[in-house]
């Protein structure tokens with residue numbers, strides 16, 4: 006089972022066992038990882054599941070699909086490393102993946 010680490014803006018790390026075939030958002034929400042509200046339930050409509058892929062993983066994940074790409078244009082502080090974790094389906098090859106939770110998503114409305 007791939008292990009995924011979510012890093013909070015204050016540096017706190019949460020490493021979880023994420024079942025292959027689930028999305029990063031589902032895995033995180035199921036374990037109460039702060040900052041990933043996933044308000045649209047994974048429909049690629051809200052962007053409250055936004056994370057930044059650690060630089061060591063840039064270029065190693067499947068590319069964004071067009072709907073994800075479009076919504077990332079509207080997130081706060083989009084970066085090359087931005088991903089919507091509801092659109093990121095976990096595979097065994099992602100063992101060790103590190104995702105950074107954006108500061109603006111902590112303590113939001």
Ligand code: FES
Nearest residue numbers: 043045052054091
């Ligand atoms: S949960 Fe809404 S876009 Fe990912």
